[in-house]
Amino acid sequence: MTDPPFDIPFKSPHIPAALSADTRIRFRCYKGISCFNACCRQADVTLAPYDILRLKRRLGLSSSELLNQYTVPFQMDQDGLPGVKLKTRDDGTCLQLDGEAGCSVYEDRPTVCRYYPVALLTLREKGSSQAEERYALVKEDHCKGHEEDRQIRVGDFRAEQGCAEYDQRNREWYRLILKKRSAGPAVGKPPPVSLKLFFMASYDVDNFRHFVLSDGFRRTYVLPDGLYARLEGDDEALLSFGYRFLRQVLFGERTIEEVANAWAQRVENRRQVWEARRQAERERRMAEEDRKYQDGRDT
Ligand code: SF4
Numbered sequence: 001m002t003d004p005p006f007d008i009p010f011k012s013p014h015i016p017a018a019l020s021a022d023t024r025i026r027f028r029c030y031k032g033i034s035c036f037n038a039c040c041r042q043a044d045v046t047l048a049p050y051d052i053l054r055l056k057r058r059l060g061l062s063s064s065e066l067l068n069q070y071t072v073p074f075q076m077d078q079d080g081l082p083g084v085k086l087k088t089r090d091d092g093t094c095l096q097l098d099g100e101a102g103c104s105v106y107e108d109r110p111t112v113c114r115y116y117p118v119a120l121l122t123l124r125e126k127g128s129s130q131a132e133e134r135y136a137l138v139k140e141d142h143c144k145g146h147e148e149d150r151q152i153r154v155g156d157f158r159a160e161q162g163c164a165e166y167d168q169r170n171r172e173w174y175r176l177i178l179k180k181r182s183a184g185p186a187v188g189k190p191p192p193v194s195l196k197l198f199f200m201a202s203y204d205v206d207n208f209r210h211f212v213l214s215d216g217f218r219r220t221y222v223l224p225d226g227l228y229a230r231l232e233g234d235d236e237a238l239l240s241f242g243y244r245f246l247r248q249v250l251f252g253e254r255t256i257e258e259v260a261n262a263w264a265q266r267v268e269n270r271r272q273v274w275e276a277r278r279q280a281e282r283e284r285r286m287a288e289e290d291r292k293y294q295d296g297r298d299t
């Protein structure tokens, strides 16, 4: 038995036959093949965090600009865990497709595009604490690469497509989602604030940086010397830190040390703010009553 897989692409309705890195597949894709770019005209590309880093740098955008201009949101599970996909034209063509020239961001194309027609699965055997990576072959009518006369090991195909760096940067995030999916009702439905934090730490890395460097965050969490400086200038380090932070947010794991009494202090601060607001409202009402009384005497 295995836990349900976390798979790239995410659309598989069932657990497909899992292949290993040593499995040989028949496939070849090249400029000039009869179906060249057919896959990019029916694009269903779910993005992982490192995909966003690469694309935002490639396009010279902030993460918020990239998300606004080039992605659409969707829900990854019944609890509303947020995901993002590449935006397409109405006919399903990816916005990054540059006519016959092909993909305009090829060197920085997302994980799903690199792996296609292989799907990456992250799954765990029942009773094992280790998440494992397996693969599945996606066969779609438009893709003629399966008819080419080339046998290749999945592991070699993965290397050919430059997947290793992407997998390494996204691995902890895949595991986080697998854990959320495997735990099911045991961890319960995350509250809206946790879903917002998940979105920010996973996809909107520039906003996540503002959040981590804010005074409120520093008052709440204790980070080792030098880590703040690193997080200020290193997107990859920030991504890894975000995965750690999300384990705390989603599963209550103590992955980041909290300042002693930080929670009590936050509650106290909030109480003082509310009390100040109530006092201001009382004073406003008294001033209003006073004004009405004065108006009544003058007439
Ligand atoms: S990002 Fe590039 S490879 Fe991926 S679907 Fe778009 S055009 Fe195709």
Ligand code: SF4
Residues within 6 Å of the ligand: 028, 029, 030, 033, 035, 036, 037, 038, 039, 040, 116, 117, 142, 143, 144, 145, 146
């Ligand atoms: S062979 Fe498949 S992956 Fe390659 S261009 Fe054709 S449809 Fe896309």
